[in-house]
Amino acid sequence: MKRFYNRCIIKGYNGLDTAQISEAKRPTLRCPGQVLVQVKGTSLNPLDKRMAEGYGQEVLTTLRKFESDLLGDKSVTEFPLVLGRDFSGEVVDTTCNNYKIGDEVFGASFPSAMGSHQEIVVVDSNSLVHKPTSVKHSEASSIPYAGLTAWAALVTTGGILSSPKGSCRVLVLGAGGGVGNLAAQLALHYQAQVVSVAGPEYEEHIKGTGAIYLNHKQDDYARNLIELSGFDIILDCAGFGTKSADLAPLLRTRGCVVTLDSPLLKFTDSQGLLAGGVNSLCELLNSNLKTVGSGGQTVRWAYFSPNKQALTRLSDLLAGGELKPLIYKSYPFSDILQAYEEFQNGKPKGKIVINM
Known part of the structure; x- marks a missing residue:
């Protein structure tokens, strides 16, 4: 060497x-x-x-x-x-x-x-x-990085494994990105019904995975999304961030919005660890106060996390061709x-x- x-x-x-x-x-x-x-x-x-x-x-x-x-x-x-x-x-x-x-x-x-x-x-x-x-x-x-982030969002934070097989409905916003693409495939593996939102350049790939495809650039996108509403998990890979609570009307009772775009690191960068951490928690509390009264829906934040068990599972899915x-x-x-x-x-x- x-x-x-x-x-x-x-x-x-x-x-x-x-x-x-x-x-x-x-x-x-x-x-x-x-x-x-x-x-x-x-x-x-x-x-x-x-x-x-x-x-x-x-x-x-x-x-x-x-x-x-x-x-x-x-x-x-x-x-x-x-x-x-x-x-x-x-x-x-x-x-x-x-x-x-x-x-x-x-x-x-x-x-x-x-x-x-x-x-x-x-x-x-x-x-x-x-x-x-x-x-x-x-x-x-x-x-690995995108896959473990998807796992943290859907499994650890979203709790997809607690739903009966075949009953969970998942909306993935930003499904053309690395995390969104793998998250949709992971949800499909766990027999969820998946709606993937992305640009037209990803249509063929998304339909090939078995997900329902929505083009966010089409004029009737909002109407089509509302017609499909009633999701258990909405995964925000598109940067809704602090506006994630606005997605709550698309959820079923006790459903959750999981966003990968929390303000935590942005706040700690600009305000320091203590003040930034406190203000981040206040932001999360405020988001949930907007949603909890309408049926127990929650807004949650997810982050990449090393997880050997999850990585082993991703490896098995990759070897079996279920993760592309x-x-x-x-x-x-x-x-x-x-x-x-x-x-x-x-x-x-x-x-x-x-x-x-």
Whole structure:
């Protein structure tokens, strides 16, 4: 194994335009439960773009400092920062008995950790599982972060598994995005009736999954949506955020709106941890006060969370063909800056994957 490796970094919160490829010494394992992975494939997520602009820096910097103090490891710093959460690759070193050198694995690391847009990455063993042998690294690397976020929204927060099979009705807003696409497929796997809302460019893909398709750009969209109302879960992947309570009339009694666009990190960035946290809770309480009187509907927030059990389930679905990634384009690592540029300025119709 070579001593130096390449990585893509940012040195400040000035956007993806300032990213650069640099060389660094090979990282080492510093505590039990860590795995060193040679990255074969990774992908881009909207979070990468937002983090490059400073989103979540207050919370994430605090977590990095806590980790640094806990481990006595002064190498845990804010900059240079490597973006990227998803990875698929091969184990090259490990302190964990569940993995051995040469194992093919995939997973997603927590946003406070150094990311996966590099040739070698250190990850916690709870953030990865063995990759299905039938799945390519490029395909596997497009799944974990979006898939675990979808799981957190539908299963952990939305409680889809508590509904009798075949009875749950799910509306996915923003079904053309990475999370929305996988969330719809996950809901279908659990025998929910799914209505997916996206632009016309996603119509063929969505209908191919078995979901009901709605084009939000059509004039009769609102009328069609109202006619289909009576949902148990509305998943907001379209950025309704603090306006999520406005969706409550589309719910059944005791249904819930789950949004991925909570104001928590935005508030803590602008107001600090304490004030931002308090104001976020007030915002959530206010949203629920608008809905609870009309039939027990609730507004809930969901976030990506490492979950080994969920990742194992996603791996099984991927291996069985029940979870199909929507890949827009692949770039070699040498062209990652070009991939960043397209991601920053374009509207990719699916995931952008980086092949190492």
